[in-house]
Amino acid sequence: MHTPTQSDRVPDHPVAGRLLVSAFANDTTVSSREKTLLTLAGQIADHQETVAMPDGLTGLAGRQEFCANLAGTLPTLDQDALLCLIDIDQFRFLNSALGPSVGDVVLKRMSALLQAELAPGDLIGRTGDDEFTILLVGRSLQTARAKVAAMLEAMGRFRLVQLGRDFSLSACAGLAVVSSGDDGDSLLHVVASACGAAKDAGRGSMVLAGEAICLSSRFHREARILTGLQSAIAADRLRLFAQEIFSFDPLVGDVLEFELLVHMVDADGTEFPPSAIIPAAERHGFIRDLDRWVMKAALVDGAELLHRNPNINLSLNLSGPSIADPELWPYIEGLFRKCGVAGARIQFEITETSAITDMAVALAFVQAARAYGCKVALDDFGSGLSSFVYLRTFPVDCIKIDGAFVGKVTEPGSADHAIVKAIVSVARDLGLSVVAEHVDSTEVLATLRQMGIDKVQGFLISQPKPFRELIEKLNG
Secondary structure (H helix, E strand, O other): OOOOOOHHHHOOOHHHHHHHHHHHOOOOOOOOOHHHHHHHHHHHEEEEEEEHHOOOOOEEOOHHHHHHHHHHHHHHHOEEEEEEEEEEOOOHHHHHHHHHHHHHHHHHHHHHHHOOOOOOEEEEEEEEEEEEEEEEOOOOOOHHHHHHHHHHHHHHHHHEEEEEEEOOOOEEEEEEEEEOOOOOOOHHHHHHHHHHHHHHHHHEEEEEEEHHHHHHHHHHHHHHHHHHHHHHHOOOOOOEEEEOOOOOOHHHHOOOEEEEEEEEEEEOOEEEEEHHHHHHHHOOOOOOHHHHHHHHHHHHHHHHHHHHHOOOOOOOEEEEHHOOOOOOOHHHHHHHHHOOOOHHEEEEEEEOOOOOOOOOHHHHHHHHHHHOOOOOEEEEEEOOOOHHHHHHOOOOOOOEOOHHHHHOOOOOHHHHHHHHHHHHHHHHHHHEEEOOOOOOOHHHHHHHOOOOOEEEOOOOOOOOOHHHHHHHHHHH
16 A cells, blocks of 8 residues: 655645546555545646636636735735625526536626726636625725626616527625725625625625625514524414405306415514515525425415415415425325315415525426326516516416515506506516415506406405415305
8 A cells, every 4th residue: 555655745836736646546556545535636726726816708817816916016005996796696596507518608797897897907806606895995985886787787787688588687785995004804704794684685795895894783673583583483483364366267167266474473472574584584594494384384274264265375485495395295195195185276486585505406397296186386577587487487477476566567668558568568478376365456456457467466365364364264
């Protein structure tokens, strides 16, 4: 057996390290375990070489080169400067859904857009898969922030044409004020934290380090919600509310359809609506547990109500992380067997608030659910990049138009009117039904009906009400 010595250590220089690994890989005196370790060392060496070189795709400095440039600039900095980390929203979803070649096009275009905003003396590098780090030199804080805002705006104007549609992108930015003598590694950590706060604040957001503390009240609220969710399940303090989905079709007869929404009652009696608990659950990894609770509460705990009211159908929301869980359909199928409710009475709404991480698993879920007789709808359609990707990928039955497009639909020349009209046309070509959400006036209702919308939902139709109480009231 070969006994490694100090001279066998993989050298710091990546090319030399890879050559040494290659030499030992062909040595018959080296054990298989040592070869495995050497292979891993070779992969690390390859990575070191990659990060040390300029980014081959965009031509920008790679992470290691940018860090070296930053470290060389900071000691001699004698004017105002701002470090900025820009992260493209939902890039990993785009890459997996549309393919890496499309992702490469986006990165090249984003790189060009950002470089066009820079001045001599500024630094830029691609420091992550979907991240660009920029040092803006010689500008006041106000001017530098305005420049970053212009960059985000330019990125937001970019249109990606795929599947015959235009898709818009967005990005978030974390900022940090730079002073002479600052440590580069510490600054990079600070802007990364600020960028994380910006992404928590929503697409297209920008946060300056130090201002992130202004978001702390919301974080405390989310912490309270998450703690409350965990105890609420055990203490039976989650509540199902129902909102009617009204059909214009007179042939539906006495069939009623309701979307179920989950509310949480905290230990002190404070009630939190879905708009508060769903985003918090998605951001902090609790959404799968919450979705499963809703499924069980609707199908098993609500089985007796459903059997007594065979004219009532339910629409249940599923988040991106849930539908990408390979164990979800076996779990739901078990609930169906236990409750005896027909699959045809249930529709699953795929929400777009959180990206689907495994499209193949999600597709298998959709196919299994429809084979069981359930319907599948795309919720919040049009609200983001993934809408048309989901429509192309999943064999769904229904599109629910995002309520943001409904407000000005009564104005024939408005963008909202044109978008709703186009969605209805696409749905008709694909044989899908269309639901419009957030309907709150008779004028909007009349316009939607005239445009060919099949169903509507909103406060004009009904306010969400406790599910069990609502059904009992319908029974007189």
